[in-house]
Amino acid sequence: MSELGELYADLGLSGDELDLLAMPRRSFTVHFPVRMDSGRTRMFIGHRIQYNDARGPAKGGLRFHPELTIDHVRDLAFLMVLKCAVVNIPFGGSKGGVVVNPKELSRNELEQVTRSYIRAIAEFIGPFKDIPAPDVYTDSQTMAWIMDTYSQYMGYRVPEVVTGKPIIVGGSEGRSEATSLGVVFCIREAAKKLGMKLKGSSVAVQGFGNVGWNAADILHHMGCKIVAVSDTKGGIFNLNGFNPRKVFEHKEKSGSVVGFSGSKDVSNQELLELNCDILVPAALEGQITKANANEIKAKLIAEGANGPTTPEADRVFEEKDIFLIPDILANSGGVASSYFEWVQNLTREHWTAQEGNKKLEVKMVKAFNDCYDISKKQKTNMRNGALILGVGRVAEAIRTLGFWP
Numbered sequence: 001m002s003e004l005g006e007l008y009a010d011l012g013l014s015g016d017e018l019d020l021l022a023m024p025r026r027s028f029t030v031h032f033p034v035r036m037d038s039g040r041t042r043m044f045i046g047h048r049i050q051y052n053d054a055r056g057p058a059k060g061g062l063r064f065h066p067e068l069t070i071d072h073v074r075d076l077a078f079l080m081v082l083k084c085a086v087v088n089i090p091f092g093g094s095k096g097g098v099v100v101n102p103k104e105l106s107r108n109e110l111e112q113v114t115r116s117y118i119r120a121i122a123e124f125i126g127p128f129k130d131i132p133a134p135d136v137y138t139d140s141q142t143m144a145w146i147m148d149t150y151s152q153y154m155g156y157r158v159p160e161v162v163t164g165k166p167i168i169v170g171g172s173e174g175r176s177e178a179t180s181l182g183v184v185f186c187i188r189e190a191a192k193k194l195g196m197k198l199k200g201s202s203v204a205v206q207g208f209g210n211v212g213w214n215a216a217d218i219l220h221h222m223g224c225k226i227v228a229v230s231d232t233k234g235g236i237f238n239l240n241g242f243n244p245r246k247v248f249e250h251k252e253k254s255g256s257v258v259g260f261s262g263s264k265d266v267s268n269q270e271l272l273e274l275n276c277d278i279l280v281p282a283a284l285e286g287q288i289t290k291a292n293a294n295e296i297k298a299k300l301i302a303e304g305a306n307g308p309t310t311p312e313a314d315r316v317f318e319e320k321d322i323f324l325i326p327d328i329l330a331n332s333g334g335v336a337s338s339y340f341e342w343v344q345n346l347t348r349e350h351w352t353a354q355e356g357n358k359k360l361e362v363k364m365v366k367a368f369n370d371c372y373d374i375s376k377k378q379k380t381n382m383r384n385g386a387l388i389l390g391v392g393r394v395a396e397a398i399r400t401l402g403f404w405p
């Protein structure tokens with residue numbers, strides 16, 4: 001039995017429940033035409049997986065990527081099921097995407113790809129069925145096109161069909177910082193448990209995109225010393241710390257964090273292994289592996305990215321007593337904030353950023369402590385604590401509803 005299988009068995013899941021959770025509820029592929037700027041028609045492939053909806057409508061991002069496969073979409077959809085359960089919002093999990101390199105398309109072509117894909121899947125999505133959101137290479141503009149296309153299909157405005165929209169058409173205040181704020185709430189709670197003082201703690205952040213830069217900025221304002229950040233071109237280090245906002249301005253002008261004045265260049269590998277208190281991987285999957293886990297010196301790791309740590313590296317951290325806040329907990333602030341957007345759209349209300357952030361704090365602190373308590377009770381790490389919590393909640397919902405069809 002796999003390690004995950006053993007863990008699920010520990011939850012008291014029956015074989016039937018394990019079988020049910022091992023497969024997505026609905027998985028489909030569409031082929032759709034798009035009239036390109038040249039006047040020619042090109043066919044595109046789109047996938048969508050609605051993994052589970054026992055706890056509520058499926059919820060998950062839409063990715064545009066040339067190497068997107070249905071297997072990857074399935075893994076990401078399952079991750080969404082767990083995330084929504086851990087942060088305890090009434091959603092199941094889904095994911096989707098189009099096999100396309102958006103960098104090769106004009107803005108008009110991107111809009112046509114988005115609209116054509118949504119027309120192809122319109123009957124399968126909806127505010128109470130499946131609610132898309134941004135993911136890799138899709139953004140708030142893509143979400144506005146989705147809302148408009150779906151609204152044309154229904155014949156009236158349906159902002160609650162999609163989250164991550166621009167504020168003017170029903171987006172939520174504070175959505176762009178929400179994932180990072182959630183990461184920081186988890187770091188704050190973990191520091192309390194570890195008896196660590198956040199003020200003056202040194203922090204290294206891998207990836208200076210939406211999640212990484214905002215996390216660095218918030219932690220800087222809380223008195224942490226941001227000693228290193230990086231992007232695809234490399235990283236920068238300054239033992240005395242720097243102001244992430246100034247680094248952001250430098251990146252805006254030069255295209256990278258590299259070359260920021262007063263800092264030393266480091267490779268992405270060196271950044272992970274720096275002598276610092278807190279490490280926030282906020283770039284890609286599979287960055288921390290068996291090969292480098294032993295070199296990591298941080299006492300606390302918060303996974304801003306999805307899947308940055310391999311299971312082998314997890315075992316090393318357990319042996320070294322490094323406290324890791326897993327992705328399905330650490331970055332669940334993004335989907336929690338999407339839930340807030342959906343609620344505001346359904347009620348036609350608009351909250352201030354402060355109202356949303358306060359609600360986010362309550363959700364994240366509760367989720368962190370739920371995972372922590374389970375990990376202590378079961379004498380396991382935080383990743384297993386979060387898995388036990390997430391899978392347990394989904395299984396309980398399935399059990400309560402009864403099996404279908």
Ligand code: NAD
Nearest residue numbers: 179207208209210211231232268282283304305306331334
């Ligand atoms: P983004 O595209 O805005 O930023 C990614 C950053 O990582 C960029 O600065 C890029 O230069 C950098 N990067 C890419 N490859 C790198 C490498 N090898 N080494 C160092 N830096 C590298 O993306 P994002 O929205 O910030 O998402 C980052 C991660 O967080 C992803 O794993 C994503 O799935 C996850 N996530 C994001 C959200 C969200 O709300 N944005 C929510 C949950 C999870």
